[in-house]
Amino acid sequence: MVLARQAAAGNGLATGQLLRMLTPRLGSIVRAIMGASHPDRDDALQVTLIGFVQALPSFRGECDPAGYAATIAVRTAVAARKRARVRGSHEETTEIELADPASSPGQLAEARRQQEILRDLLAAIPTEQGETLAMRVVLGWSLEEIAAHTRVPVNTVRSRLRLAKEAMRRRIEADADLVEALEITS
């Protein structure tokens, strides 16, 4: 927080330290929402960093700078994913990524497929719902945390999330493999 205040006041050393501190986390968030192989991933992270640095002068220390930066990252990544969806330009590529050593290839493939289903959903539903769902599922935020970071009432968050989950339910039901993977019992 002190670092963010110093950066907001124009301290270059603090700005550098803050960027170094936050960029790995922001990189993870952008990657999680866009997918590791998305061609616009690096660009979205750059835009996130630009947005964050732009916003620094108005930072008054009233919120957690990491949460603030994460909110920008979510919004940027969801928007980028939406743009790519409109262009129809996203193609899976062979990303240079070492396999997660903790999972079997089958588990890993299913987890990636499910994450990709979520990413498609984030881009398909209305922006506010997509951002709310991403904050909930990807960042793991509670409804109260989402409300605080997005400056809307908790009931609005609840409503957006309910609509997003309704879309999610329809998506699940349309995918027999996913239904099986989730072992739906009723």
Added chain:
Amino acid sequence: MSVVDLHPENLLDREIRGELEPAERARLEAHLAQCATCRFERQLRAGFALELSRDSVPPEIAGLVDTLAKRSMESPVPVPVARPSRTRRVRIVLLAAAATLTLVAGAFASTEAGRRAIAPLFGRQESTTPNGEATPATVTAVSHALPLTSSASPAPAPSPAVAESSPLPDLPEPPRTVPVTALPAAPTAAPPEGPAPLFGAEADARRRGDTARMMELHAELVARYPQSHEAQVSRMMVARLLLDRGDAASALSGFDAYLRAGSGELREDALAGRATALERLGRTGEARRAWMALLDQYPNTAYGAHARSRVEASSEN
């Protein structure tokens, strides 16, 4: 609205925090038994929590942030980071400007003199008028990236379009697009020199899927600037690509080259990549030693479980 539609988000949160009472757990389990959506959410949240625990900085961004941070500590004079392509250069220069000019922001940057001073720093002299005033194009481009207001000035209000679509009315709007058309023409300079432009071009080639060009640029980068940070990151990028494509022998050479250079924040990944490459080459004993070296140097490595299982498996053979 059915019971299934009333998703118990608070119980899912409490479960993650380990705070569920027995009665709450029973309620949650009863709901999950009926609600595929919440099961999906729970599964996804666990997966993303794991993914987010592994911080990710694409190599070129890591280099960029490092460079920006270093320069912001060393000097208040912003220097362009890379010029691989016009669009990319625009983004990188904007970011460089945004970060480094925070140093000299405030009163200086809020003045017209400040704006005039910015353009030459980026080699944009050609976009100023003969008397030194910045053209509208320059001001538009730079002011897009820079907080040219002093810290006492109010933050710019989001545009109506943004406010309508945004749930963050009080937050400054992150730029969603870079106004390329508003930027000055690219300078007709000699071919770019230095490791950063080469590295940027290499990354562009990788994104285009132009592997041949990527390898060409990689070879040039490591030959001309073998000690640079960019060459180090490039070695790792290429080695991982080769491993992914099944060329374990070349990948191994790449990982070895990275490790020989003796520096770099990707050393842990390089050790894991080296061990994997050795395994794929059937050099079991060396692979075992490589996994042990990784565990020795990084006891808490994210590859720990896998490394230990490989060591154990090779001991049994």
